[in-house]
Amino acid sequence: MLRTNILCLGFFFLSIFQSSLFAEDFGVSVQAVGRGSVTGTGSFQQGSNITLSATPEPGYVFIGWSGDLAGQQNPYSFQIQASVNGYAHFQKQKTEIIYIDGKPAIARSYVAKLNYNGQRSLRRRINRVDDTTVYRRNKVLDDLVRIDRDINSTLSAVASDDDYSLENFQKFSQNLSDRKSSGVTREIKQMLQSNLYEFVEPNWVVKKMSTIDPYKNLNDGWLWGLRNKGVIFPNIISGLDIHADEAWEIVGDQKGPIIAVIDTGVQYGHESLANNIWTNPLETPGDDDPDGNGYLDDVHGIDAIDQLGLGAPGNNDPGDKNGHGTMVAGIIGADGTNGFWGLAPNSTIMGLRFMNADGVGNIDDSIRCIDYAIENGAKVINASYGFYTSDPQDVLVEKAAIERANKAGIVFVAAAGNDGHDNDFRSGEMDFTFLDL
Numbered sequence: 001m002l003r004t005n006i007l008c009l010g011f012f013f014l015s016i017f018q019s020s021l022f023a024e025d026f027g028v029s030v031q032a033v034g035r036g037s038v039t040g041t042g043s044f045q046q047g048s049n050i051t052l053s054a055t056p057e058p059g060y061v062f063i064g065w066s067g068d069l070a071g072q073q074n075p076y077s078f079q080i081q082a083s084v085n086g087y088a089h090f091q092k093q094k095t096e097i098i099y100i101d102g103k104p105a106i107a108r109s110y111v112a113k114l115n116y117n118g119q120r121s122l123r124r125r126i127n128r129v130d131d132t133t134v135y136r137r138n139k140v141l142d143d144l145v146r147i148d149r150d151i152n153s154t155l156s157a158v159a160s161d162d163d164y165s166l167e168n169f170q171k172f173s174q175n176l177s178d179r180k181s182s183g184v185t186r187e188i189k190q191m192l193q194s195n196l197y198e199f200v201e202p203n204w205v206v207k208k209m210s211t212i213d214p215y216k217n218l219n220d221g222w223l224w225g226l227r228n229k230g231v232i233f234p235n236i237i238s239g240l241d242i243h244a245d246e247a248w249e250i251v252g253d254q255k256g257p258i259i260a261v262i263d264t265g266v267q268y269g270h271e272s273l274a275n276n277i278w279t280n281p282l283e284t285p286g287d288d289d290p291d292g293n294g295y296l297d298d299v300h301g302i303d304a305i306d307q308l309g310l311g312a313p314g315n316n317d318p319g320d321k322n323g324h325g326t327m328v329a330g331i332i333g334a335d336g337t338n339g340f341w342g343l344a345p346n347s348t349i350m351g352l353r354f355m356n357a358d359g360v361g362n363i364d365d366s367i368r369c370i371d372y373a374i375e376n377g378a379k380v381i382n383a384s385y386g387f388y389t390s391d392p393q394d395v396l397v398e399k400a401a402i403e404r405a406n407k408a409g410i411v412f413v414a415a416a417g418n419d420g421h422d423n424d425f426r427s428g429e430m431d432f433t434f435l436d437l
Helices: 002-021 116-121 166-175 181-192 244-251 324-333 363-375 392-407 424-429
Strands: 025-033 036-039 042-045 049-056 060-067 076-079 084-092 097-100 103-114 126-129 132-135 144-149 197-208 258-263 301-303 348-353 360-362 380-383 385-387 411-414
Touching: 025 036, 025 049, 036 084, 049 060, 049 084, 103 181, 103 360, 103 363, 103 392, 144 363, 144 392, 181 197, 197 363, 197 392, 258 324, 258 363, 301 363, 324 348, 348 363, 360 363, 363 380, 363 392, 392 411
Parallel strands: 025 084, 258 348, 258 380, 301 348, 380 411
Antiparallel strands: 025 042, 036 049, 049 076, 060 084, 097 103, 103 144, 103 197, 126 132, 132 144, 197 360, 197 385
16 A cells, blocks of 8 residues: 555656646747837746736837737736737827916926935836836936826826927916816825935926027127127127137137037038037947947937937937027037127037927926936036926926036036026025026
8 A cells, every 4th residue: 555655646746747847838929019118028838927017118108908918907917828929009198288386397297306215226217116107317317217107197188299389388377377286296295205206396398498590690790799899789889798709719720518409409400500510429320229328329419308218210310390409509609601600619519309399398308418418528508498487496306407417517508588587596596606607
């Protein structure tokens, strides 16, 4: 009897060994349709428990599975019994605007500064925290993050992609001034309770600031700030200018600094700018990100609008679709072709686009441009844009980005004097060291 039991036990373990030895492997393959990624795929033994997770890129949402998979559950768990071939579908999320005390912000989007615990806990570029997705920009300058709340967990929209213009912002602002403020406050409080963030604030909308037309001949007197002959404005004393031509004599042919123009983009083929456009020495057009900075085809700069450096080749073209950025770049660095002069005609212009064709953008995209300028050797940042808010406490994340640009030795030049407003006091309230030039 004992011998029989031993033999039976032996055959039992042998059968288990053989079944594990000859267990069939099945593949799990999921293709992303749209902008996103899927984890949990691979080759697995029959009966294994599988969990797939779909993560959309910034500006996109996951909408469901298809193929051998179905539904909208995410993560998606199952036990594998056969090979699985499926699809994860992502679609572009419309830009939706909410108003907080009359000031426009991107719905379901926040910007924040990670505290020590957050920097240690959120180690991936894309992180899930409760019903939010936290995006860290890169490996070094990543304490400033963007937080997107899940589409079904937060505030409703009051504007669509088609309404993303200055005119409609102002119209909505009149009618929807105080809506959603309490909801935003509640969401920020919830995120701060996670003990991951030093502070959290809405991803405010920003706008271009108007300037004069720079494309006037230096000699006809219109650019009187550079050289004033008292022709166009007789009441202004001749010679009351910044003596630009005298400075040019001192500089001579010496090449000037890299100046990052964070704006609506730059028309880098413009005849007065083409010779002064920055070119990324480590980037090759059409190649697979040879400089390894996460931005594909960033030859002359980046298009940071909803990119986060994850766009397809060609999506980082900083070309201007509004004209404001090109105008600003001309004021800075037009090289004198056809008589059009900028203040620094020997400078190099780096185009960083974060505002759309209507001249509207958001803080998160502007910070992405500031980080890029720091990483790529800019010595000056020009920021001819402004906020719908005048309270410095509303833009602490932007302040933190500017401070680290300053620590990198960059001079940050902001818009001033528009609409007849003296905005020196804002710099003072934010504890910046600033100069009146």
